Amino acid sequence: MKMSKLCKFCDVRATSCTGIGSCTVGCEITSTCADKEEVCVSIWRKAGSNVTFDTVCHNPAYKLYGLVLDDYNNSKCEMKEIKGMGSKFFICSCSTDECNEHIFFNPSPLATNSEVVTVVLVSLVPLLVMAVVVIASFYCYRIYRQRKASTRYKKGPLLDFSDHRAIMIDDEGSDSSSTHANNLNHNTELLPIDLDVQVGKGRFAEVYKAKLKQGSSVSEEQGFETVAIKIFPYTEYASWKIEKEIFSDADLKHDNVLHFLTAEERKMQRQYWLITAYHPAGNLQEYLIQHVINWHELWMLGSTLACGVAHLHSDHTGCGRYKVPVAHRDIKSSNILVKNDLTCCLCDFGLALRLDNSLSVDELANSGQVGTARYMAPEVLESRINLENIESFKQADVYSMALVLWEITSRCNAIGEVKEYEPPFGNVRENPCVESMKDSVLRDRGRPELPNSWINHSGIQMVCAAIEECWDHDPEARLTAQCVAERFYDMEYLDKLSARSDSEEKIPEQISAAVDE
Numbered sequence: 009m010k011m012s013k014l015c016k017f018c019d020v021r022a023t024s025c026t027g028i029g030s031c032t033v034g035c036e037i038t039s040t041c042a043d044k045e046e047v048c049v050s051i052w053r054k055a056g057s058n059v060t061f062d063t064v065c066h067n068p069a070y071k072l073y074g075l076v077l078d079d080y081n082n083s084k085c086e087m088k089e090i091k092g093m094g095s096k097f098f099i100c101s102c103s104t105d106e107c108n109e110h111i112f113f114n115p116s117p118l119a120t121n122s123e124v125v126t127v128v129l130v131s132l133v134p135l136l137v138m139a140v141v142v143i144a145s146f147y148c149y150r151i152y153r154q155r156k157a158s159t160r161y162k163k164g165p166l167l168d169f170s171d172h173r174a175i176m177i178d179d180e181g182s183d184s185s186s187t188h189a190n191n192l193n194h195n196t197e198l199l200p201i202d203l204d205v206q207v208g209k210g211r212f213a214e215v216y217k218a219k220l221k222q223g224s225s226v227s228e229e230q231g232f233e234t235v236a237i238k239i240f241p242y243t244e245y246a247s248w249k250i251e252k253e254i255f256s257d258a259d260l261k262h263d264n265v266l267h268f269l270t271a272e273e274r275k276m277q278r279q280y281w282l283i284t285a286y287h288p289a290g291n292l293q294e295y296l297i298q299h300v301i302n303w304h305e306l307w308m309l310g311s312t313l314a315c316g317v318a319h320l321h322s323d324h325t326g327c328g329r330y331k332v333p334v335a336h337r338d339i340k341s342s343n344i345l346v347k348n349d350l351t352c353c354l355c356d357f358g359l360a361l362r363l364d365n366s367l368s369v370d371e372l373a374n375s376g377q378v379g380t381a382r383y384m385a386p387e388v389l390e391s392r393i394n395l396e397n398i399e400s401f402k403q404a405d406v407y408s409m410a411l412v413l414w415e416i417t418s419r420c421n422a423i424g425e426v427k428e429y430e431p432p433f434g435n436v437r438e439n440p441c442v443e444s445m446k447d448s449v450l451r452d453r454g455r456p457e458l459p460n461s462w463i464n465h466s467g468i469q470m471v472c473a474a475i476e477e478c479w480d481h482d483p484e485a486r487l488t489a490q491c492v493a494e495r496f497y498d499m500e501y502l503d504k505l506s507a508r509s510d511s512e513e514k515i516p517e518q519i520s521a522a523v524d525e
Contacts, residue, residue: 011258012043013046013065027054030113031113045069046067047080047102048065049072203216236284238282250358250360254362264316265355269284291344296418297429301421302421313354317489317492335361382411384442386449403484410475458476
């Protein structure tokens with residue numbers, strides 16, 4: 009399955025590139041192309057002393073500025089000069105991610121002539137005539153091709169650049185917002201955004217609900233889109249950069265991972281922004297505090313949580329292409345959002361780690377003891393994680409996921425009496441430190457309670473069995489997230505059976521009411 013390209017995407021901007029050798033376009037915006045067939049394009053123009061670059065995604069099946077792109081099957085963006093464009097005009101196209109950032113100009117005709125003359129001068133006299141013939145033939149052919157191309161280009165109308173701007177694809181439908189968030193224009197100008205209310209606050213950033221206006225002249229009824237803005241102060245650049253790089257990986261895209269739109273540096277406010285889909289139901293912890301759920305809702309939340317974690321940990325995408333696994337390293341109910349269809353999506357990747365096989369033990373060790381103490385696996389609390397095996401980071405995530413599954417289960421009415429929400433290890437103080445959690449998890453080998461009443465429901469019994477295997481003290485003995493997801497799929501028939509039973513129970517009541525009448 010072909011994936012959309014990641015390309016640099018900036019409107020026309022001034023540059024100091026002289027059109028010789030290689031240059032960098034200097035575009036800060038990376039965009040996911042709207043069409044899977046689109047490739048990356050860079051254009052260099054010189055009109056008098058005015059020299060500019062612009063970069064864009066474009067489908068080579070269509071003309072761009074009346075030109076046919078015929079060199080896009082390259083990993084490098086090699087400039088070709090086009091005559092008759094009203095200014096000095098070079099264009100290149102290529103088909104690997106962000107390949108239009110670095111561009112390469114062919115040697116100028118003068119340089120080519122100089123090299124040919126040098127070869128002729130040092131060649132043997134009998135080869136002189138042959139060299140002259142070859143050079144003459146080459147230039148005749150080149151002039152012929154240029155004239156033919158110029159004639160062909162004049163036949164087609166110029167294409168309005170605004171018709172082919174890159175867009176960010178949001179396949180979550182009405183769950184997150186309307187279609188306007190799918191058509192963000194990635195120009196050098198910052199997106200027109202009005203912050204609304206603060207909806208969250210973490211260690212490194214604050215999260216706001218916001219309205220995205222597609223154009224300054226668009227009315228509120230026509231052009232606003234609700235999004236979430238995660239705002240980092242300038243001092244937290246490193247956290248913003250880590251999360252931006254994680255989100256920028258096209259292979260991260262998944263129904264159970266927060267949908268990322270774009271990232272911006274707001275220099276005037278001395279802030280860094282991440283712009284994502286907005287989910288009004290809030291995070292999972294808030295949802296569980298406010299709601300008692302049924303078995304079907306438990307199954308939906310638990311299975312989609314496991315699917316999201318399994319996707320992060322997997323070294324292949326759904327279509328079988330290789331991807332770099334990711335360890336979240338801070339899985340907790342407040343870092344999981346609840347979507348309108350009552351499925352989960354993972355967010356907050358500020359502590360995430362790409363598990364690249366090229367990482368050395370020293371690099372992994374330097375990543376530090378990170379996470380939230382309440383949700384830390386025993387080996388993380390003890391700083392004894394096995395750095396020789398990247399699977400260790402996934403195993404720590406699975407332990408944290410087990411605690412979240414316990415939280416979800418504790419608020420399900422299928423277990424009988426449902427108590428007020430409390431986090432895992434509720435007997436520990438509100439924000440426990442690592443040392444406090446060591447006492448509970450390492451010294452006492454404690455885990456949240458799984459009361460006997462919970463196993464009276466066959467589905468809950470299976471969930472509890474998975475939880476216990478996921479929070480095992482031995483990391484090697486824990487289930488993988490993929491295995492947990494598969495177990496939830498095995499429980500699906502129980503969900504359908506439960507729904508059918510509920511319907512059958514209502515029938516006698518309706519019949520009885522009819523008889524009484």
